[in-house]
Amino acid sequence: MDEKIEQKVRHLLKEVVDPNTGKDLVASKSVKKIEDVDDKLKILIDLDYPAKTQIPVVKNLVEAKLAENHIEADVEVKQNIIAHQVQRGVKVFDNVRNVIAVSSGKGGVGKSTVAANLALALQAEGAKVGLLDADIYGPSQPTMLGLKGGAVTKDGKTLEPLDGHGLQVASIGVLIDPDEPMIWRGPLAVSALQQLIKQTNWHDLDYLIVDMPPGTGDIQLSLSQEVPLTGAIVVTTPQDIALMDAKKGLVMFEKVNVPILGIIENMATHICSKCGHEEHIFGEGGAKKMAEQYGVKFLGEIPLDINIRLSMDKGEPIVEAAPDSKVAQVYKEIARKVGVLVSERNKDYSAKMPSIKVSND
Numbered sequence: 001m002d003e004k005i006e007q008k009v010r011h012l013l014k015e016v017v018d019p020n021t022g023k024d025l026v027a028s029k030s031v032k033k034i035e036d037v038d039d040k041l042k043i044l045i046d047l048d049y050p051a052k053t054q055i056p057v058v059k060n061l062v063e064a065k066l067a068e069n070h071i072e073a074d075v076e077v078k079q080n081i082i083a084h085q086v087q088r089g090v091k092v093f094d095n096v097r098n099v100i101a102v103s104s105g106k107g108g109v110g111k112s113t114v115a116a117n118l119a120l121a122l123q124a125e126g127a128k129v130g131l132l133d134a135d136i137y138g139p140s141q142p143t144m145l146g147l148k149g150g151a152v153t154k155d156g157k158t159l160e161p162l163d164g165h166g167l168q169v170a171s172i173g174v175l176i177d178p179d180e181p182m183i184w185r186g187p188l189a190v191s192a193l194q195q196l197i198k199q200t201n202w203h204d205l206d207y208l209i210v211d212m213p214p215g216t217g218d219i220q221l222s223l224s225q226e227v228p229l230t231g232a233i234v235v236t237t238p239q240d241i242a243l244m245d246a247k248k249g250l251v252m253f254e255k256v257n258v259p260i261l262g263i264i265e266n267m268a269t270h271i272c273s274k275c276g277h278e279e280h281i282f283g284e285g286g287a288k289k290m291a292e293q294y295g296v297k298f299l300g301e302i303p304l305d306i307n308i309r310l311s312m313d314k315g316e317p318i319v320e321a322a323p324d325s326k327v328a329q330v331y332k333e334i335a336r337k338v339g340v341l342v343s344e345r346n347k348d349y350s351a352k353m354p355s356i357k358v359s360n361d
C-alpha cells in the first residue's frame with residue numbers, strides 16, 4: 001500500500017485519544033493494521049480491555065478524524081484482551097490470560113462482595129471472567145453467586161468450573177463441609193488452593209479474579225508468591241484500624257513484586273434508604289490519602305448500601321440484579337479502570353520464549 005497514506009493515517013490516529021486510556025491510539029499500541037484490501041483502506045484497532053460499550057465510541061472517534069481529513073476507510077474496532085506479565089519465575093496458567101487478586105488487610109471489609117461485583121462488571125463489559133473463591137476462612141461466593149450443586153468432575157482428576165451468572169467459578173467452599181470450622185495449616189491451605197486453581201478446567205478466560213483469604217499472614221504471602229498474578233487490588237473500609245491493616249496488604253504485595261492495581265474504599269459513605277442522604281460515617285478520605293502516600297491508584301469508593309447486602313444474600317449481586325443502578329455503575333466504573341490498568345502492564349512474552357538447552361559437551 002501507498003506508504004504515504006499509511007503514514008498519514010498513522011499520524012491522524014496519533015491525534016485520536018481513547019477516552020478510557022487517556023492515550024492516543026498509537027501510543028496505546030491499539031493500531032493493529034492499516035492496509036489496502038481490494039483498493040479499500042482498512043484500519044483495525046484492538047482494545048486490550050473490556051470494551052463492549054466503548055467499541056462504538058472509539059470507532060466514531062476514528063471515523064470522525066478520518067472524515068475531517070477526507071479519508072475513506074473501513075474501520076474495525078475489536079476487543080482483544082491479551083496476557084500480561086506476572087511475577088518473575090512463576091508459570092502462567094493455560095487458558096487464563098490475567099489473574100487479579102482481590103485482598104484485604106482484615107476480614108469483613110467487603111472484599112468478597114467487591115470481588116463478585118467486579119467480576120460481573122468486567123463480564124458485563126464483554127470480558128470472559130472467572131472467579132476463584134480462595135477465602136478458606138469463610139468461602140462466601142457459593143452463597144453470593146447462588147451456586148447450585150457441588151463439585152463436578154468429568155475425569156475424576158480435574159474440576160469443571162461452576163456457573164455463577166455466567167462467571168466460571170471455583171470455590172474452596174464447594175469442596176468442604178460448610179458447617180465444619182476450617183482449621184488449615186499454612187502449607188496445607190496453600191497446596192489445597194493451588195490444586196483448586198490448577199486443576200480447574202478454566203475455559204479461555206480474559207480475567208480470573210481471586211477472592212483471597214483476608215489478612216497478610218503466611219497463607220496470603222505464599223499465595224501472592226506462587227499464584228501468577230498480573231496485579232492485586234486492596235479493599236479497605238475508611239476506619240483508621242482497617243486502613244492500618246490495608247497498608248500491610250500493600251507492603252505484602254510489594255515484597256513479592258506483585259503490582260498493586262489500586263485501592264478500593266468500601267462502605268465509604270452511608271446512603272439512607274429512606275431519604276437518600278449520603279454521609280461519611282466511618283471517616284473521609286483515608287484510603288485516597290493512603291493511595292497517594294504509597295503511589296498507587298485510588299480506584300473508587302463504594303457506598304454502604306442496604307441493596308448491596310440484600311442482593312448478595314439472595315445470591316444475585318447488585319451488578320447482576322440491578323445493572324443500571326447507581327451503585328452498579330460505581331462497580332462498572334472501577335472495573336473499567338482495572339481493565340485499563342491491566343492493559344498498561346507489560347505484555348507476557350513467556351509463551352513465545354525459546355527454551356534454552358545447556359549442554360556439557
Ligand SMILES: Nc1ncnc2c1ncn2[C@@H]1O[C@H](COP(=O)(O)OP(=O)(O)OP(=O)(O)O)[C@@H](O)[C@H]1O
Pocket residue numbers: 104106107108109110111112113114135138140213214266267302303304305306307308309310312313
Ligand atoms: N458496600 C456495602 N454495603 C452494604 N453491605 C455490604 C457492602 N459491602 C459488603 N457488604 C456486606 O457486608 C458483609 C461482609 O462482606 P464480605 O463477606 O464481602 O466481606 P469480606 O471482607 O469478604 O469478609 P471476609 O474476608 O471475612 O470473608 C456481607 O453481608 C456483605 O453483603
